[in-house]
Amino acid sequence: xxxxxxxxxxxxxxxxxxxxxxxxxxxxxxxxxxxxxxxxxxxxxxxxxxxxxxxxxxxxxxxxxxxxxxxxxxxxxxxxxxxxxxxxxxxxxxxxxxxxxxxxxxxxxxxxxxxxxxxxxxx
Amino acid sequence: xxxxxxxxxxxxxxxxxxxxxxxxxxxxxxxxxxxxxxxxxxxxxxxxxxxxxxxxxxxxxxxxxxxxxxxxxxxxxxxxxxxxxxxxxxxxxxxxxxxxxxxxxxxxxxxxxxxxxxxxxxxxxxxxxxxxxxxxxxxxxxxxxxxxxxxxxxxxxxxxxxxxxxxxxxxxxxxxxxxxxxxxxxxxxxxxxxxxxxxxxxxxxxxxxxxxxxxxxxxxxxxxxxxxxxxxxxxxxxxxxxxxxxxxxxxxxxxxxxxxxxxxxxxxxxxxxxxxxxxxxxxxxxxxxxxxxxxxxxxxxxxxxxxxxxxxxxxxxxxxxxxxxxxxxxxxxxxxxxxxxxxxxxxxxxxxxxxxxxxxxxxxxxxxxxxxxxxxxxxxxxx
Numbered sequence: 001x002x003x004x005x006x007x008x009x010x011x012x013x014x015x016x017x018x019x020x021x022x023x024x025x026x027x028x029x030x031x032x033x034x035x036x037x038x039x040x041x042x043x044x045x046x047x048x049x050x051x052x053x054x055x056x057x058x059x060x061x062x063x064x065x066x067x068x069x070x071x072x073x074x075x076x077x078x079x080x081x082x083x084x085x086x087x088x089x090x091x092x093x094x095x096x097x098x099x100x101x102x103x104x105x106x107x108x109x110x111x112x113x114x115x116x117x118x119x120x121x122x123x
Numbered sequence: 124x125x126x127x128x129x130x131x132x133x134x135x136x137x138x139x140x141x142x143x144x145x146x147x148x149x150x151x152x153x154x155x156x157x158x159x160x161x162x163x164x165x166x167x168x169x170x171x172x173x174x175x176x177x178x179x180x181x182x183x184x185x186x187x188x189x190x191x192x193x194x195x196x197x198x199x200x201x202x203x204x205x206x207x208x209x210x211x212x213x214x215x216x217x218x219x220x221x222x223x224x225x226x227x228x229x230x231x232x233x234x235x236x237x238x239x240x241x242x243x244x245x246x247x248x249x250x251x252x253x254x255x256x257x258x259x260x261x262x263x264x265x266x267x268x269x270x271x272x273x274x275x276x277x278x279x280x281x282x283x284x285x286x287x288x289x290x291x292x293x294x295x296x297x298x299x300x301x302x303x304x305x306x307x308x309x310x311x312x313x314x315x316x317x318x319x320x321x322x323x324x325x326x327x328x329x330x331x332x333x334x335x336x337x338x339x340x341x342x343x344x345x346x347x348x349x350x351x352x353x354x355x356x357x358x359x360x361x362x363x364x365x366x367x368x369x370x371x372x373x374x375x376x377x378x379x380x381x382x383x384x385x386x387x388x389x390x391x392x393x394x395x396x397x398x399x400x401x402x403x404x405x406x407x408x409x410x411x412x413x414x415x416x417x418x419x420x421x422x423x424x425x426x427x428x429x430x431x432x433x434x435x436x437x438x439x440x441x442x443x444x445x446x447x448x449x450x451x452x453x454x455x456x457x458x459x460x461x462x463x464x465x466x467x468x469x470x471x472x473x474x475x476x477x478x479x480x481x482x483x484x485x486x487x488x489x490x491x492x493x494x495x496x497x498x499x500x501x502x503x504x505x506x
Contacts, residue, residue: 032362033171033456034429035462045497056433058455062133083431089390090180 005116006067011091014034014107021067022095023055023086026120033055034086037073040097046070048106053096055086068106094110133282140341141279142187143340147347149374152359158361159188159256163360169279173363174457177329181289182359183350189258191282191337193240193248203250206269207237208386208405210396211250216241219309219324221394224262229410230382231389232265235259235376236326236335242313244322248277251322253335254283254375270408276408277355285342288367288499290335291355296323298353306504316346325503329364329495330371332503345376359392369465370456372425372495376435379423379451379465385410388419388467422473423450425462425495426481428453433462434481434487440466441480447472450481458498468492 004012009027009102013020028034036056044110053064074096079085086094101107111119139157148155153164160418164185176182177298194203201212209222219238223231235254245251254262263278272274287296295305300314303323311324319342327333338346350356365375374380381387395411412452430436433455440448453464464481474478477492 017315032166033169033455033457036433038432058174058366058457059165061433061435 003113004067004110005068005119006065006110007119008065008067010064010067011024012030012067012107012110013123014101017072017101018111019068019070019099019101020095021097021099023064024116024120025090026091028094029103031055031062033058034083037081037083037086037096040072041075042072044072045102046072046099056083064096066099066108068099069102071102072097073100074098128491135194135414142143142185143343144185144187144347147344148185148358151351153358153360156361161188161256164358164360166498167358170360170362171457173357173359174366176361177289177331177359177367178458179290179331181287181292181295181353181355182329182356182363183356184286184288184359184361184364185283185347186256186286186335186364187283187340187343188256189284190252190254190256190262191284192252192254193245193277193279194250194252194270194274195246195248195277197276198271199249199274200300202270202274203237204399204405206266206342206406208395208399208407208411209359210399211237213396213398214239215387217311217324219311221391223264223380223391224442225386225405225407227406228381228382229407230275231376231380231384231386231413232346232382233262234376234380234391234427235262236324238311238324239469240313240322242315244320245277245279245388253339257377264289266344274364278381279337280316281285281340283338283340284327285329285336285338285347285350286330286333286364287336287342287350288327288359289355290332292331292333293503295350295353299349306334306503308332308504314441316349316406319346321346328371328504329367330364330373330498330500332501333368357394366435366454366457369452369454369463369498370458370498372465374465375452376425379467384421384423384478385414385419387414387421388421408481418470420469421469423496424448424449424466424468424473425493426453426466426490427480428462428464429489431462432483432486433454434488434490438464440468440490441482442472442477447479456497463493463497464490465495
């Protein structure tokens with residue numbers, strides 16, 4: 001399994017043709033207390049960059065973009081009952097949705113963990 | 124693009140200024156944001172934790188961005204009654220009142236607190252006023268236009284303002300200044316702490332018991348340190364101040380209040396005492412009287428929301444197919460444990476219990492007009 005990162009602060013785990021998407025620990029830290037997550041329905045198809053989910057903190061709503069193109073095969077229903085999972089475990093149990101990857105070449109432009117850490121340090 | 128927009132753009136490009144506690148906030152890990160022209164702490168540990176701490180203990184808020192003004196001179200009461208709808212002549216020494224600046228159409232230019240000093244505070248001035256930070260320079264300009272030459276207005280730019288709020292605020296401040304225990308809600312007085320003069324009122328904008336403390340900017344760091352050294356007190360950011368005041372049902376200028384709305388519709392008629400309603404003689408009186416007689420077109424209401432999806436400022440409110448209003452403040456209410464909102468709704472749809480719908484990202488969510496405050500006030504009044 002390989003993990004990729006975007007400059008919009010999403011992480012993507014790729015296992016075969018399925019990508020699991022979430023927001024990074026840095027992103028949840030910036031957003032603060034998360035009180036609601038709106039997730040895409042199964043079967044929705046995204047082009048890279050489409051609005052895919054919305055994260056509501058106490059203060060504000062923030063869009064989450066589809067980091068790559070694909071079809072949603074599962075949303076993390078645990079977030080419906082416990083949106084704060086994104087705060088406590090952003091990069092594991094706080095995942096948002098799984099996509100069937102449409103075009104693996106889109107992964108090429110993404111960062112690895114070291115590059116993302118460097119990117120965050122530069123912010 | 125209109126001229127107004129050009130001015131707004133220019134104002135946004137002005138560099139943000141640092142308030143006296145800027146370094147103090149940063150040293151305590153505050154996340155700073157631009158607000159009302161200043162770098163301000165939005166949060167320290169997180170809004171939920173800070174909100175909860177204030178409801179259970181005592182939170183220290185830096186509200187030094189707000190404008191502190193004094194008024195002195197011959198005829199100051201009569202002059203202020205021209206521009207404020209509240210009873211100033213009847214305001215006793217050491218008492219505070221909520222009031223507003225109204226324009227000639229009765230629209231709200233700002234909301235504010237006005238007190239009679241009645242002590243040797245602030246060079247013997249008669250009246251002390253706290254206005255919103257984002258509007259203070261407009262307020263000053265407006266008042267300069269209307270106040271006679273005999274009245275001297277002083278903008279105390281070298282004075283900081285702290286708010287200590289929460290059920291343990293009285294105990295905490297009492298540990299530094301025992302005499303403050305005698306203050307009741309909306310009373311104030313001049314106190315001394317380590318030789319520093321402090322003008323303290325028992326008020327705030329969180330719904331909790333608490334104090335606002337006006338302190339010379341040179342001494343505010345020492346005072347903030349002394350307060351936060353107490354076990355009851357933690358510094359709290361503006362994010363929690365906003366969620367606290369929303370739960371308390373208190374309107375926020377620039378959001379729930381604006382020149383487009385009136386005092387009666389805003390449910391702020393309590394700020395206009397009987398004598399002032401009857402006698403008039405203040406800017407905006409005609410609109411107040413018309414709305415008292417005929418009712419306002421729209422009202423500020425509280426809204427409880429079904430589910431967990433918060434409705435934010437700007438969300439449209441519907442009754443069936445017709446838009447009947449708009450959310451002016453909204454978010455997740457930590458103490459309530461659910462999303463709540465404040466909004467303006469046309470009069471026929473503003474009654475308590477009225478079922479409405481709010482549109483959030485194309486979806487309609489169910490809402491009900493609800494009594495405010497959402498969380499009971501805990502002001503310290505006479506037993």
